[in-house]
Amino acid sequence: MPSFSAESRPIVVLVVFPDAKLLDITGPMQVFSDAKICGGEDYEIVLASAEGGTQLMDTGVALLTEPLERLRGRALHTLLISGGWGARAASQDLKLLQETVLLADQAARIGSVCTGAFVLAAGGLLDGRRAVTHWYSCDDLASQHPSVKVEPDRMFVKDGDVWTSAGVTAGIDMALAMVAEDSGRKVAVRLAQTLVMYMLRSGGQSQFSSALLSQTNDASGRFxxxxxxxGDNLARDLRVDRLAEQVGMSERNFTRVYRKTTGRTPAKTIELFRVAAARDLLEDTSLPVATIAHRTGFEDDERLRRAMQRILGVSPSEYRKRFGIEKD
Known part of the structure; x- marks a missing residue:
């Protein structure tokens, strides 16, 4: 791992290519740029590409970049590969891959945003490691690179000094986590506040909220x-007959149509919503687990524990330990 003098500014290199997603670049870039004003590191940010020069992004915006080869021999703090529609083609660019692998040896940590994981994987930099990409591309990443341990339902994954993230906002979350690693959690929280982020999300959180997942499965928007x-009535009695009454359908017809439309039973949806709400309270409050269980519609903390263990693979206390906001 490269060493850095106290006088040198940590260098963050953002690797771009034609048709990269602009927000995959500017999101993390803004985080690293603003870190200094929140008491964090004063990063030097470099935009680079295989050939250098002007690179046209997916939005039509052109970015001026340095050739990657000019960075050879420099101690890099972070090497971050952007994602977007052009990432698949970039993963076949031999010059880009060669330079990325060379610079990875000079970097204290490397990472990718969204489909930038395909570039890291093509260079062998994810072999034997846990990784994630955008949910839409996780199956492709796993099938094309079987040596990569893809974790499809994660915001971002840190495996040693290698980081990967899901879509656009997850790249921002990952950058904030990197700042937290460099300068402490307080700085990262302050930085998230300046960016008007709702919360500082941890990598172990799902790419989907339960509400968003329901909307995605229910493409018609019927429910x-x-x-x-x-979501507004989790503590109430939400048996199927009550749900059917709410939408003006018979219980039998509602159960049939709901399952056909969303791909899950009404009871499963209720459980997902309640676990998601409990998860938020575990992250953002110090309320006792029993109180959280009551507020989210579980009859007791044991039922909440079983549901979280089944859905998230972790108990409420362990989830809070891993993802809860630290109190000053």
């Missing part, structure tokens, strides 16, 4: 209003 009502 959107019901899902909103469920």
């Amino acid at each position: 959107d209003a019901l899902h909103t009502w469920i």
Whole structure:
């Protein structure tokens, strides 16, 4: 791992290519740029590409970049590969791969945003490591690179000094986590506040909220209003007959149509919503687990524990330990 003098600014290299997603670049770039004003590191940010010069992004915006080869021999703090529609082609660019592998040896840590993981994987930099990419591309990453341990339902994954993340906002979350690693959690929280982020999200969180997942599965939007009502009434009696009454259907017809439309039973949806709400309270409050269980519609903390263990693979206390906000 390269060493850094106290006088040198940590160098963050953002690797871009034609048709990269602009927000995959500017999101993390903004985080690293603003870290100094929140008491963090004063990063030197470099945009680089295989050939250098102007690179056209997916939005039509052109970015001026340095050739990657000019960075050879420099001690790099972070090497971050952007994602987007052009990432698949970039993963076949031999010059880009060669330079990326060379610079990875000079970097204290490397990472990717979204489909930038395909570039790291093509260079062998994810072999034997846990990784993630955008949910839409996780299956492709796993099938094309079987030596990569893809974890499809994660915001971002840190495996040693190698980081990978899901879509656009997850890249921002990952950059904030990197700042937290460099300068402490307080700085990262302050930075998230300046960016008007709702919260500082941890990598182990799901790429989907339960509400978003329900909307995604229910492409017609037929039950959107019901899902909103469920989210607002988690502590109430939400048996199937009550849900059917809410949408003006018979219980039998509602159960059949709901499952056909969303791919899951009403009871499963209720459980997902309740676990998601409990997860938020575990992250953001110091409320006792029993109180959280009551507020989210579980009859007791044991039922909450079993549901979280089944869905997230972790108990409420362990989840809070890993992802809860530290109190000053």
